[in-house]
Amino acid sequence: MRLGLLDLRWWSDVLVMLTMTHVTIAAVTIFLHRHQAHRALALHPVVSHFFRAWLWLTTGMVTKEWVAIHRKHHATTDTAEDPHSPQVYGIRQVLFEGAELYRVESQNTATIEKYGHGTPDDWVERKLYARHAWLGISLMLVIDVVLFGPIGLSIWAVQMVWIPLFAAGVVNGIGHYWGYRNFAPNDASRNIVPWGILIGGEELHNNHHAYVTSARLSSKWWEFDIGWMYIRILAALHLATVRKIVPRIRYDTAKIRCDVDTLQTIIIHRYHVLAEFNRSLRRTAMAEIRRLRASGRPELAGVRALNAVKHWLQRDANALPEKERAVLEQALRSSTVLSTIDSMRQDLAALWSRSTISKEQLVKQLEAWCRRAEDSGVGALGEFSRTLRRTTHC
Numbered sequence: 001m002r003l004g005l006l007d008l009r010w011w012s013d014v015l016v017m018l019t020m021t022h023v024t025i026a027a028v029t030i031f032l033h034r035h036q037a038h039r040a041l042a043l044h045p046v047v048s049h050f051f052r053a054w055l056w057l058t059t060g061m062v063t064k065e066w067v068a069i070h071r072k073h074h075a076t077t078d079t080a081e082d083p084h085s086p087q088v089y090g091i092r093q094v095l096f097e098g099a100e101l102y103r104v105e106s107q108n109t110a111t112i113e114k115y116g117h118g119t120p121d122d123w124v125e126r127k128l129y130a131r132h133a134w135l136g137i138s139l140m141l142v143i144d145v146v147l148f149g150p151i152g153l154s155i156w157a158v159q160m161v162w163i164p165l166f167a168a169g170v171v172n173g174i175g176h177y178w179g180y181r182n183f184a185p186n187d188a189s190r191n192i193v194p195w196g197i198l199i200g201g202e203e204l205h206n207n208h209h210a211y212v213t214s215a216r217l218s219s220k221w222w223e224f225d226i227g228w229m230y231i232r233i234l235a236a237l238h239l240a241t242v243r244k245i246v247p248r249i250r251y252d253t254a255k256i257r258c259d260v261d262t263l264q265t266i267i268i269h270r271y272h273v274l275a276e277f278n279r280s281l282r283r284t285a286m287a288e289i290r291r292l293r294a295s296g297r298p299e300l301a302g303v304r305a306l307n308a309v310k311h312w313l314q315r316d317a318n319a320l321p322e323k324e325r326a327v328l329e330q331a332l333r334s335s336t337v338l339s340t341i342d343s344m345r346q347d348l349a350a351l352w353s354r355s356t357i358s359k360e361q362l363v364k365q366l367e368a369w370c371r372r373a374e375d376s377g378v379g380a381l382g383e384f385s386r387t388l389r390r391t392t393h394c
Contacts, residue, residue: 003150004147004151005147013151013155017155025162025163027051031051032061037067043239056136057140058160063119063129083111091173091177095170144156144159175202175206176188176189179193180194181206183219187209190205213243215244249391257367260359260360262392278313281341281345281381284341284379285309312324312328344372370389
């Protein structure tokens with residue numbers, strides 16, 4: 001005999017529970033993340049208020065705190081200042097104690113004031129959602145018990161653990177520890193799986209770090225972002241407006257020189273460009289390491305040397321573990337090919353960080369970089385340069 005208002009079978013209870021937790025995930029990725037933190041889309045007030053109320057009931061999270069902590073994460077990714085990096089705290093702590101790391105950072109008033117700007121500040125936020133966060137989750141407990149009877153306690157417990165486990169733990173932990181990379185931002189971000197369903201698309205974490213203001217987190221044709229599907233539905237119903245998505249790169253085979261369009265494209269897609277550089281030069285770099293080992297360089301023997309080169313091609317050398325960095329430095333000193341690849345990679349990355357010179361000067365520097373690449377004697381580097389020249393406005 002059921003004591004709740006809803007007389008459901010056990011599998012219906014499970015289905016309702018999963019639906020409710022999925023709505024919470026959708027609220028986090030659409031409202032908190034893409035709308036509030038990154039302004040990638042605008043939401044109709046009805047949708048925005050629904051998500052705020054739902055998150056108050058199911059998580060007790062305060063919008064300004066969540067947004068501030070997430071923005072700080074992007075500003076300080078995988079450094080000692082990052083609130084929840086597994087590179088700093090270790091994967092075990094972030095995965096299983098991510099909610100505690102969030103709670104500690106939420107009490108840092110400097111973080112909230114610096115990064116929490118532009119979030120809701122109306123009466124209901126100040127007097128109810130932010131001031132009485134505990135009241136929402138308590139009310140959710142009452143609702144679950146009234147609707148489902150004693151099993152409602154279990155449903156409520158799952159609701160309470162869902163975001164701390166999947167958002168604070170899995171995305172922040174595994175998303176910077178394990179998976180594949182489409183792009184090469186200077187952090188450890190990874191795409192966990194190519195099908196962003198369980199966590200609303202947040203599984204595509206490396207894509208997000210490459211294009212932080214994009215409302216769509218999928219990049220490759222075989223990736224699926226269910227959060228983006230929901231946004232498209234809301235947009236079709238005139239309940240959302242997409243402000244920014246990642247433009248596609250085009251290639252003009254007739255181009256033989258760099259121009260302003262080339263420059264603008266590689267600045268927008270700088271992490272894609274670095275990833276393509278890495279992919280283009282990886283085989284050459286690995287072959288060079290094997291050549292050095294065969295020539296009698298015992299310090300470059302073993303897996304560590306190969307890993308050092310592989311990880312160096314994915315991230316800046318300064319981000320490598322100390323032992324790998326030492327091996328890499330030995331390899332760079334021993335090989336003209338590797339030192340050329342390293343210097344050209346650094347010079348390429350420096351192009352989009354020079355904000356004090358004109359576009360015309362940057363185009364000249366880009367063209368000079370391409371000429372150096374093609375004259376370097378490294379075949380893969382020259383081929384990459386010729387492809388780079390062909391990029392054009394998206």
